[in-house]
Amino acid sequence: MRKTILVTGATSGFGRAIAEIFAKNGYDVCITGRRAERLDALKRELETAYGVQVTTLQFDVRDRTAVVNAIDALKQQISRIDILVNNAGLASGLSTIDEGDMDDWDVMIDTNVKGLLYVTRQVLPMMKEQGGHIFNIGSTAGKLVYKNGNVYCATKFAVDALNQSMRIDLLPYSIKVSGINPGMAETEFSLVRFKGDEQRAESVYRGFEPLHAEDIANTVYYCATLPAHVCINDLTITCTNQANGIYTVKDSEKVNTANKG
Numbered sequence: 001m002r003k004t005i006l007v008t009g010a011t012s013g014f015g016r017a018i019a020e021i022f023a024k025n026g027y028d029v030c031i032t033g034r035r036a037e038r039l040d041a042l043k044r045e046l047e048t049a050y051g052v053q054v055t056t057l058q059f060d061v062r063d064r065t066a067v068v069n070a071i072d073a074l075k076q077q078i079s080r081i082d083i084l085v086n087n088a089g090l091a092s093g094l095s096t097i098d099e100g101d102m103d104d105w106d107v108m109i110d111t112n113v114k115g116l117l118y119v120t121r122q123v124l125p126m127m128k129e130q131g132g133h134i135f136n137i138g139s140t141a142g143k144l145v146y147k148n149g150n151v152y153c154a155t156k157f158a159v160d161a162l163n164q165s166m167r168i169d170l171l172p173y174s175i176k177v178s179g180i181n182p183g184m185a186e187t188e189f190s191l192v193r194f195k196g197d198e199q200r201a202e203s204v205y206r207g208f209e210p211l212h213a214e215d216i217a218n219t220v221y222y223c224a225t226l227p228a229h230v231c232i233n234d235l236t237i238t239c240t241n242q243a244n245g246i247y248t249v250k251d252s253e254k255v256n257t258a259n260k261g
């Protein structure tokens with residue numbers, strides 16, 4: 001029997017790449033996001049390329065009723081989920097706490113923390129019987145705070161805490177829980193954070209090679225295909241020019257020529 005993975009936020013970036021690598025390796029895939037046309041296009045692409053079943057679920061993870069309804073509807077079609085990737089998330093704005101926009105704060109907390117909780121709570125009944133694997137996409141921002149990162153960092157620290165808690169709570173069910181904490185990766189993340197300002201978004205990654213979405217997808221796939229008795233609990237992954245959420249060097253600042261792109 002083919003295994004099934006559910007990936008939240010699969011219309012872009014990490015989520016899209018994760019959906020693709022699992023489809024390529026024969027998994028049926030459930031993809032979620034708010035942008036229906038992107039979900040439909042990805043479904044067509046993956047089904048055509050890999051011959052797997054792709055189910056689309058369009059909902060906003062912040063909307064608790066929508067999450068419940070979407071997963072309830074899924075249960076009519078699919079009885080089990082083997083892997084859940086809690087990936088949907090975002091940063092909105094970058095400013096000091098005294099100048100922060102409270103709407104931005106709500107969006108980040110509601111998406112990155114409450115959305116992750118709603119989806120997990122709904123999916124778990126489809127996983128508890130046979131066991132499974134949950135991936136929570138955290139961040140280097142959830143390991144070390146950086147200037148102006150305040151609320152985004154707080155949401156990713158919360159993801160780190162939930163990752164640890166879930167692992168304890170779900171031990172009796174043979175459900176692995178893995179926190180994947182990427183550093184800077186060029187997806188739509190900065191475009192969203194800076195509200196469509198392409199120049200500002202592009203400048204974040206200027207002068208060095210950031211992570212690619214596929215790097216994270218490959219990492220998740222590796223963790224998901226380890227033997228049943230092995231669980232990667234927590235993994236931080238950055239590009240070679242980044243040490244942590246604060247320290248990054250440009251290629252021009254390097255003293256040798258290694259990895260200069």
Ligand code: NDP
Nearest residue numbers: 009011012013014033034035060061088089185187188189
């Ligand atoms: P993208 O902006 O490329 O993708 C974000 C995905 O999340 C989209 O598919 C988007 O779908 C979905 N999403 C956002 N808000 C909602 C919502 N309210 N309801 C449903 N889906 C939503 O960014 P990334 O791929 O980079 O980000 C994925 C995750 O990785 C996030 O949790 C982010 O915090 C984290 N991360 C990113 C890093 C980076 O540097 N890029 C580094 C570390 C962590 P749609 O808009 O269609 O709803």
Ligand code: 8X3
Nearest residue numbers: 139140141183184245
């Ligand atoms: C995304 C990485 O450094 O932009 O979580 O916060 S960073």
